[in-house]
Amino acid sequence: MREYEEAQQNYQQALSIYIEFRDRHSQAYPYQQLGNIARELREYGEARQNYQQALAIKIEFGDRYSQATTYHQLGGVAQDLREYEEARQNLQQALAIYIELGDRYSQAKTYHNLGMIAQELREYGEAQQNYQQALAIKIEFGDRYSQVRTYSQLGLLAEELGDLEEAKSNHLQDLQISKEFQDENRLAFVFQNLSRIYQVTQDQSLLEAIAKILGVTVEDILQTLESN
Template sequence: YDQARDYYQQALEINIEFGDRHSCARTYHNLGYVAQQLREYDQARDYYQQALEIFIEFGDRYSCASTYHQLGSVAEDLREYDQARDYYQQALEINIEFGDRHSCARTYHNLGYVAQQLREYDQARDYYQQALEIFIEFGDRYSCASTYHQLGSVAEQLREYDQAGDYYQQALEIKIEFGDRYSCAMTYHQLGIVAQQLREYDQAGDYYQQALEIFIEFGDRYSCASTYYQLGKVAEELGELEEAKANYLQDLVITAEFNDEHGLGISLRNLARFYQTTQDEDLLREVAKIFGTTVEGLKEAIINSEE
């Protein structure tokens, strides 16, 4: 991405020098995408807005659609779901107007995700189904995988675990078929959650281990954290408390390393609960070491959190 940004910046300089304002818009759009991948969301939004202004200025309504879509994606990344929905709706309206049915599918998928985050599950399912129908219509089997995955997620949230498992398996089958090993990891993880909810703990552990192996293989240390957490839950259910502790601590180390405040809150509350169950002083010593604090300080924090 850093290399990509350098090239786009060079292209932009030349387009500005020669007064090719319309070409600047496409480069601003691509710079926005690079910034978004680097999690520089404010910068991404600025670039997309500059692209959009130029497309509107030139009456290039069709090109506005993809930029509205990406502005929706940035808002989604920032959990500004109402704003994201507005941008996606504008993108969808233009794609429908220009008969770009395949692009509609991608936007339906994202509208489904936004609805899902807002707990509008029936609406989410409808959007995903519309996306899936178009992907199938265009023979875009690969794109079906992510939509099957999200339909599985909706079913999971509605506690329709058998249905969720079926959707996840369809997603996994396509990902394996296309050799998309990295994407398989998240689906293995979700299959683990489904198996766990159905109390199929050995199966759940197998799925989580497959997810973890892939995350490690691809160097995605951050994603390992939630899988370690779930492996800890499975081990605890099976009464393997030392194994559970080891996995919970792995999760904590990674969430602390990435300064994931939301994840840290979940991990620490879980460890406080686990300590109350086990009264394992070694656990507190390990946690204290991670945060450079004392066991006494941790105990006080646990007591305060209960109050």
């Protein structure tokens, strides 16, 4: 319910009881959740501190699998702070655990984030490879909705590289899935990406493809473009 202060108070109560009764292992969970709340509130120093506490306990008790989640979150905090090398190291730790323990599905989110870091660092080949790994897993598991984020990043990456045909293809995939799920906010975002390509290419076939997906006329699309 995004009532973060209330959540924080309850997790802190739980943590204080675990500490009082010296239940070290159980402390990891409230530390993890307190880290999540702090990250939502953009209190990144607090988030990192709580994640590190959680990770230390998980390592101490040999809880290998759950370490991956905390490494992933630490990577996310570093990514938020634009500390990209730190972010990459943590995400690679998470990925190594997911691979080691055969959790193929969870690898997708980590590959996706590694792709974003590589893109920020203009390591475009690395970015593309990671996004494609993420997308392949999402397709393999039929996770249709989460594919939109990866198609979107592949589209934006292709734009950066000047490959507008590839960008168009990926953004249209994003549009198709967003339409299927009736995600209005997402549709508006994707439409902006596609309209940017149209402004450069004046590609009539792009308008036709958008119109077909949205179930409207090409004239409707042109009118929307003009009003924007």
